[in-house]
Amino acid sequence: MAKSKYAEIFKDLKLRIESEEYEYQSILPPESALVVTYDCSRNTVRRALAQLMDIGYVQSINGVGVKVIYQPVDKASFVIGGIETFKESASRNKLNSDTEVIMFAEITADERINRRTGFDVGTELYYIQRLRKLDGKPCILDINMFDKSIVPGITEEIANRSIYDYIEKELHMEIAMSKRKMTVERVTEVDMKWLNPGDYNCLAVVTSQTFNKMGIMFEYTQSRHLPEYFCFMDTAMRGGMQL
Amino acid sequence: MAKSKYAEIFKDLKLRIESEEYEYQSILPPESALVVTYDCSRNTVRRALAQLMDIGYVQSINGVGVKVIYQPVDKASFVIGGIETFKESASRNKLNSDTEVIMFAEITADERINRRTGFDVGTELYYIQRLRKLDGKPCILDINMFDKSIVPGITEEIANRSIYDYIEKELHMEIAMSKRKMTVERVTEVDMKWLNPGDYNCLAVVTSQTFNKMGIMFEYTQSRHLPEYFCFMDTAMRGGMQL
DNA sequence: GCCGATTTGTCCGTATGTATC
């Protein structure tokens, strides 16, 4: 894959932290030592360390060192985080995933859709509803809209496998970033029909806009999660800035 | 202030983007131009730009430029994000906030608390329950535990005002980072008593561990939000990230 | 309390690679 040097260092340190070779509350070797270990400049080391901070694995302390604050996650729940496909998330949690397409249509964005999704009025879209199952149990209802002009050729068959695979491997388009909003909403008729929420009358709802490498929004998604299968993790820095 | 240069540039660009001087989908002046504008090195400009990417304001496109993808937020809902005090969030959303301390105790961490919070067994803690109100309506139930040895001298009176103010202004301790987990949970008896969830039988629950500048965890918090007042926003980059 | 060693934080300059147009 011919990655960059700092990405390699990041990956290596991340693994060592996860394996608890560097344990919680311990101090990493100083930057000067890592420079020798990885045979690179201090800037490059610092970049890798900055990434580890971003994901909440370490915290650097001026005059002291870089402290590990990573703690193993309890594997009980279904964790989302970063941009991952459903399959990636499922396999990371060691569960069998299964997808059922329950609606596949082509629509044109109107005023209402524009307000909800940010797609310009008149944009031609694929509209897809999918039911996600883990070990056979329905747990997420996904509603996707894709800009047809940017992501052409989606079929029901592709939706049934993995649309992201199709986008990246067939269309060779790179997905760059995603803006997400999480809320808790009351269950709807549609949710009742597909998700079997039992006596829960709320769902965790994640709506997201996804941008490709060119900064164009090509996807709007609403994921409606059964509470039991929803867990979102995050790290925040103070002073770093709040929106 | 005496802030760092890159922080000033970040702040300036952020304001210009929010005021839509640089509008959605437009390209910022190239790094080379910003170097002249802000009279600094390219590295420094790039650091500010990296921060803007982190908060989902811009996206850099190789060979093209840095594109603005910020869109004004709908002010309808109560947005949390970053580490903010309840008051900061409330004032940003232009609402009158009010806090009622409904329990104040001192406890010692046992096995059960250790598993739940990460505090070592035997740690002496303040245990506080507070009800947060917006414009008079209860909307969040906060359960806090503070390490007494690190944050000494909390009183009911302080809890009623702002514990974070006390920590930063009185104890002069700097808060550095926070790890959070969001889930949706069934309402409990206690929730029923204080929050009036109406016919909602679920809440949005944010649990967090907060670390000080020295990498020591000094706080565990569980915030139980009424669904109507909960909204969390986030930005994610696929494949590690750039800079 | 001071001082010096260590370690991270900020900033600069330069060079080279890669992608777009």
Next chain:
DNA sequence: CGATACATACGGACAAATCGG
């Protein structure tokens, strides 16, 4: 192909914070 613009990497300098003697 050349010009432009971002991406990666190196090296050096000095400041700020911490810690031990």
